[in-house]
Amino acid sequence: MTTQHDNDFTFNFPGLTQVGFQERDHSISSGQPYGGVSIKNSNTVTIKAGRHKTSQVAHWFNDAVYGGGGIALTYSDTSPEELNFAVRGTLTLVINNITYTAQNFVLAQGSTTTGGNNWWLGSAQMSGITHSDVTLDYATAIVKATLGYAVDIVTEDPVGAIEDTAKLIVAAVQKHKVGSGEVPFTLNTSNSAVELLLFQVSENHDTHGSLTGTYTAP
Structure with missing residues (x-):
């Protein structure tokens, strides 16, 4: 049975008052539900999606950040092998009343061997x-x-x-x-x-x- 989850990722910057994310495109494992992107509590991006990791999504992520890079929790991780989903779009951060914008920013989620979920960030300009x-x-x-x-x-x-x-x-x-x-x-x-x-x-x-x-x- 496939289940759609609220997958939350929070941005913490000094002076940050608002996050925005306008989706351009996404990739999700075959057969999994996808409900889009929304903002919660001003600084959290919520991606409504199922959780099942595949290499197909990881390949999409790696192609999306090609020419730049991706990062995860461990500094030595530079590219994922399997992911649940990945979303690319325009990220905006309002910090100290100035709006900062990055095109084609990618957020993605995978899972660890211990059963938890891990996140990836990336951009062709990272x-x-x-x-x-x-x-x-x-x-x-x-x-x-x-x-x-x-x-x-x-x-x-x-x-x-x-x-x-x-x-x-x-x-x-x-x-x-x-x-x-x-x-x-x-x-x-x-x-x-x-x-x-x-x-x-x-x-x-x-x-x-x-x-x-x-x-x-x-």
Whole structure:
């Protein structure tokens, strides 16, 4: 018997007041019910779907984030082998009265050998952090790779911002050695800037995150 569940994933960012998610497309294991995406309690994305993992959904996820990356709770996990479902769409986060937007953000759920459910985040514009011992040089490379996805941001502005962002990443990953990834978001306050957001997956079906730097095209 197949059962549709409310699968909740919560975003925790300092200053976050509202999450939005506009679905573009999804993948779910054959024969499983799917009821779409909604928002609960301002910061939780609810995906109504059945839970049965297959490689078909994992392949869809990996294709959806191709060119970027995916993250799960364990930092060494870079791509799933089986998933229950995956949803791709536009993610918006209202933080300190500014709306940050990322296109083609992917949320997915699988299951563990102990019977629990685990979550994956990903994007074709995500730079995943795949080492627990993150150096400043490694974090700097992550920042530059993430800025590379924002084609209109062609130089570092202000000067020194990349190193500042890298230091924030090092501090965050040293504090929480979990799956982490950096994604560029556009801002509703500027047509020529991006904000780099760091996501860190939690074992409590949520992600903690932080703003790590605003970059403006010259």
